[in-house]
Amino acid sequence: MTRLFLNAIQTVRSPRPPGSKAPRRWLFMLAISLLLHLSLIKWGSEMLGIQQSASHPAPIVIATLIGLPPVAKPILSPTPVAPKPAPVKPKAQKKTISRPQKISAEPEVPDTPIRETRTPILPTDAVSNIALGNAAEPVPITDNAANAATPTAPVPAAPPTASPTAAPSPTANALHFQTKPPPSAELKYDVEALSKGQTYHGGGKITWQTDGSHYTINGEAGVLFISALDFKSTGEINGFGVAPTLYTEKKFRKPPTSTTFQRDQNTITFSASANNYPRTGGEQDRASIVWQLASIGRGDASQIIPGSVIDLFVAGDKDAETWRFQVLGQEDIKVSTGTVKTWHLARKPQLGSTEKTLDIWLAPEQQWYPVRLRFTEKDGDYLDMSLSNLKQLVASAAPG
Incomplete structure (x- = not known):
């Protein structure tokens, strides 16, 4: 086809005779031929392109359009919230405790005595320690403690090493001791005190008066002509034995105090503190305790046997x-x-502990009167009261 095109060009360029009409006809034919050739060339090119595309398919590119996430709003960090405090248990309201528990606490009942206030024995400032039952600063016990003591069951053949009985419960009050208070008497004592290697001597007196229904105790003690302690206890004689209603004492260089056993409210109150205890029967004070022990021995001697224990609640x-x-x-x-x-x-x-030991000697052949009392400190210092004179008195409970 290219050759034909070249031949046509050469023919056009060949000289023609003048006046000949042949060249025009050839030019016209040449133009038509060129158009046909161009059409064929274009058609062939398109056909070749189609075949090439069919034999070699164009690679397909797959694009996945992922939408952009919406713009997130700024998030502020939450303000840390303080943890709620653990609920606090409400404090127990004060109430009158079941004896022998103090209002503000509920400790367990100890098997041994609770502590007393320890006061050195001196001829001046500390002579106030010379007193019967000068036990102070006690720790209250719980409701399981009893008002009256519960001794080991009376068994004449019991060995001296018998173990003490446990502290009785309030229900044991119905099992109180048989009691019979001694007759009225005045007891005078020789007083000997040892303090820091120094020995001091003095005297004391306890007056016990009863008419069988009421009683009065008056006591005093001193050394070197100084009155160390004056005390007084008044009350009734009932089914529990000696039952105090009021106890007062005046120690050397200290204000007087009083302890009241209120019958109408059945409570024990103190002028020197806000403490109070329920009164259920059998309670004692520092002066009456000795005479309650004497009443127990006098009521039934079989209640006092070696190895037994007697628990008494003392204010x-x-x-x-x-x-x-x-x-x-x-x-x-x-x-x-x-x-x-x-x-x-x-x-x-x-x-x-550093507490004192209290020893009491009761004389069965002398109406169970306390013929000797001794208070011994941990360091060996002591206060000893030994009977020097005993005088029987007319039965009376009038204050003396």
Whole structure:
């Protein structure tokens, strides 16, 4: 086809005779031929392109359009919230505790006596320690403690090493001791005190008066002509024995105090503190405790046997506690009036404590009167009261 095109060009360029019409006809034919050729060339090119596309398909590119996420709003960090405090248990409201528990606490009942206030024995400032039952600063006990003591069951053949009984519960009040208070009497004592290696001497007196229904106790003690303590207890004689209603005491260089056993409200209150305890029967004060022990022995001697214990709830000048006395056995002791057969009872402090020991000697042959009292400190200092004179009095409960 290209050759034909070249031949046509050469023919056009060949000289023609003048006046000949042939060249025009050839030019016209040449133009038509060129158009046909161009059409064929274009058609062939398109056909070749189609075949090439069919034999070699164009690669397909697949694009996945992922929409952009919406613009997130700025998020502010939350303000940390403080954890709510744990709920606080409401404090228990004060209430009159079941004896012998203090209003503000509920400790367990100890098996041994609770502590007393320890006051050194001195001829001046501390002579106030010379007192019967000068136990103070007690720790209250719980509702399981009893008002009256519960001794080991009376068994004449019981060995001296019998273990003490447990503190009784309030229901044990119905099992109180048989009691019979001693007759009225005035007891005078020789007082000997040892303090820091120095020995001091003095005197004391306790007056016990009763008409069988009421009683009055007046006491005093001193050394070197100084009155260390004056005390007084008044009350009734009932089914529990000695039942105090009012106890007062005046220590050397200290204001007087009073402890009231309120019958109408059945409570024990103190002028020296806001403490109070329920009164259910059998409670004692520092002065009456000795005479209650004497009444127990006099009521039935079989209640006092070696190895037994007697628990009595005792109120001091500003608090109260259970005093546990152990019966140590029978002893013959010498006093100013001679040799006396006695029962020795002792209130022992807790193991490892610095409290004093209280020893009491009761004379069965002399109406169970306390013929000797001794208070011993941990360091060995002591206050000893030994009977020097005993005088029977006319039955009376009038204050003296």
